[in-house]
Amino acid sequence: GEDVEQSLFLSVREGDSSVINCTYTDSSSTYLYWYKQEPGAGLQLLTYIFSNMDMKQDQRLTVLLNKKDKHLSLRIADTQTGDSAIYFCAESISNFGNEKLTFGTGTRLTIIP
Amino acid sequence: EAQVTQNPRYLITVTGKKLTVTCSQNMNHEYMSWYRQDPGLGLRQIYYSMNVEVTDKGDVPEGYKVSRKEKRNFPLILESPSPNQTSLYFCASSSRQGAYTFGSGTRLTVV
Numbered sequence A: 001g002e003d004v005e006q007s008l009f010l011s012v013r014e015g016d017s018s019v020i021n022c023t024y025t026d027s028s029s030t031y032l033y034w035y036k037q038e039p040g041a042g043l044q045l046l047t048y049i050f051s052n053m054d055m056k057q058d059q060r061l062t063v064l065l066n067k068k069d070k071h072l073s074l075r076i077a078d079t080q081t082g083d084s085a086i087y088f089c090a091e092s093i094s095n096f097g098n099e100k101l102t103f104g105t106g107t108r109l110t111i112i113p
Numbered sequence B: 001e002a003q004v005t006q007n008p009r010y011l012i013t014v015t016g017k018k019l020t021v022t023c024s025q026n027m028n029h030e031y032m033s034w035y036r037q038d039p040g041l042g043l044r045q046i047y048y049s050m051n052v053e054v055t056d057k058g059d060v061p062e063g064y065k066v067s068r069k070e071k072r073n074f075p076l077i078l079e080s081p082s083p084n085q086t087s088l089y090f091c092a093s094s095s096r097q098g099a100y101t102f103g104s105g106t107r108l109t110v111v
Helices: none
Strands: A004-006 A009-013 A018-024 A031-037 A043-050 A055-058 A061-066 A071-076 A085-095 A098-103 A107-112 B004-007 B010-013 B019-025 B031-038 B042-051 B054-057 B076-078 B087-094 B106-110
Touching: A004 A085, A009 A018, A018 A031, A018 A085, A018 A107, A031 A061, A043 A055, A043 A061, A043 A071, A071 A085, A098 B031, A098 B042, B004 B087, B010 B019, B019 B031, B019 B087, B019 B106
Parallel strands: A009 A107, B010 B106
Antiparallel strands: A004 A018, A018 A071, A031 A043, A031 A085, A055 A061, A061 A071, A085 A098, A085 A107, B004 B019, B019 B076, B031 B042, B031 B087, B042 B054, B087 B106
16 A cells, blocks of 8 residues: 655754655655745745665755665755755556645644755 | 646635636646645645646546646646635646646645
C-alpha cells in the first residue's frame, strides 16, 4: 500500500540549514517530489528525484534518497524567512495511467530570526 | 502565463445545494486531477483524468463527480454537498508523471 510520512513541524534559525525528512512505503514509486505551499497558495513544485538516483542538487536545495530504507530528505541551505512554508513530500506511482501523487501530511517550516 | 485556474477561490454553501468548482489549464496537459487538503491528512486524490472523456476515481471519490469534455477543463461537481466535504480543494494538471502544476485552491465550507 501507499503511505508517506513526515513530521508535522520544524523550526530552524535563519541562516542555518533545514532538513525535512520523509518516509514512504511503496517500493514501486518512480519519482519522488518536494512541493512547497505558502499561506493561501497552491502547491509549487520545488524539485524531484527519479527513484534510481541517490542525490540531486539544485542551488540551495539538496535531495537525498535512500531507496533501501525508503527515506527521502530535503536540505535547504542558508534558510531564509522566505522559506517559511509547508513542505510536502510526494511519491508518484503510475497505476494503469493514473499519474497519481500520494502526499505526506506536510512539514510546517518556521524560521526563527 | 502557464497556469491552472480554479473558481471560485472561496465558497460557502448549504447542505444539499448542488455546486460546481471549475478548473481550467492553458498548458495542453493530458492529465488532470482533483485533490482535497485536510489538516493532518495531507492531500488526497478525489478523481483524475488521463485525457478527454477518460476519468476515474481516486482515493476519496464519494460525493463527487467530474467530467472532461474538453482537454483544458475539468470541473468538480458536488451534487448534494455535506458538511464533511468542507475542505480546501486543488485542481492540478500535468503532461508527464507527477510533475503537476496546481491551482490556487478553492476553500469550500458547507453548513
